[in-house]
Amino acid sequence: MNHKGPDSSAPVNRILRSSIVDGPGNRAVVFVQGCNFNCVYCHNPETIALCSACGICVSRCPAGALSAYNDKIIWEQKKCVLCDECIKICPHSSSPRVRVMNAHDVIAEIAPSLPFIRGITVSGGECTLYPNFLQELGKLAKENKKTFFLDTNGNYDFSANPELLSLCDGIMLDIKASPADGEKVTGQRDYNMFGTAEFLAGAGKLYEIRTVVSPGLFDAAALVDETCRRIAPINKSVQYKLIRYRPNGVRPSAASVLAAPEDLLMEKLAAICGGYGIKAVVV
Numbered sequence: 001m002n003h004k005g006p007d008s009s010a011p012v013n014r015i016l017r018s019s020i021v022d023g024p025g026n027r028a029v030v031f032v033q034g035c036n037f038n039c040v041y042c043h044n045p046e047t048i049a050l051c052s053a054c055g056i057c058v059s060r061c062p063a064g065a066l067s068a069y070n071d072k073i074i075w076e077q078k079k080c081v082l083c084d085e086c087i088k089i090c091p092h093s094s095s096p097r098v099r100v101m102n103a104h105d106v107i108a109e110i111a112p113s114l115p116f117i118r119g120i121t122v123s124g125g126e127c128t129l130y131p132n133f134l135q136e137l138g139k140l141a142k143e144n145k146k147t148f149f150l151d152t153n154g155n156y157d158f159s160a161n162p163e164l165l166s167l168c169d170g171i172m173l174d175i176k177a178s179p180a181d182g183e184k185v186t187g188q189r190d191y192n193m194f195g196t197a198e199f200l201a202g203a204g205k206l207y208e209i210r211t212v213v214s215p216g217l218f219d220a221a222a223l224v225d226e227t228c229r230r231i232a233p234i235n236k237s238v239q240y241k242l243i244r245y246r247p248n249g250v251r252p253s254a255a256s257v258l259a260a261p262e263d264l265l266m267e268k269l270a271a272i273c274g275g276y277g278i279k280a281v282v283v
């Protein structure tokens, strides 16, 4: 799937003008649409696919905000009451509430917040599907004296894009499963998340590692240990966010089989990080 547009635009699912959980300080967050993973516990499954214009959601909109035209779905934002009916009914892990935006559009939308935020974070979906968009937004972030962070699944070769890397102040990287469990957890085979983590840590760009923990899905203790063993010798200032699996937003078919971890397991994982001198944050 290649969404890299020549005009440096990207499909944007939503923009938060202010968040304190997406990197350091108060930040604006851009959630792009489209992901090259299909994680079993995805908390925003409506951001995975681009709309195929199947039309199923159009007649379900109670506000008349959706219409089909020229093989596209038109979303009238002013009419939308954000009831989420279209997202619930979509059988394709998509959303009709997506806007194609360039970096200037994003800055214009968050302009009222610029005096109050420390930086801009791009999340998703998977933001690295749109490297041209990221580069343009990173440049505008710098022009506005804001830090620029990315939240990524790590299936991207940052070493091949030094210009983008130089614009990033920090990267939040998911370590989702060991290579053996990767396909079961993410739907993606053979991605080099340890290699990405080691490269970013060595480049001084790895701000945070994130792992979602659900007992029985994979051996979280082994994964956290392996990750810390690789990263600690390179850069101990990286923090490890250990995220309890929660069913909010998860597809019902997955939520019915996934379990939330007990405190004891999260404490054990935090202790593993501590043993390597890496700060753990349990959420």
Ligand code: SF4
Pocket: 060, 061, 062, 063, 064, 065, 066, 075, 079, 080, 081, 082, 083, 084, 085, 086, 087, 097
């Ligand atoms: S959230 Fe979707 S279904 Fe609800 S009003 Fe908006 S477009 Fe229509």
Ligand code: SF4
Pocket: 050, 051, 052, 053, 054, 055, 056, 057, 058, 073, 086, 089, 090, 091, 092, 094, 095, 096
């Ligand atoms: S959002 Fe989903 S249901 Fe609606 S037209 Fe697109 S693919 Fe079909």
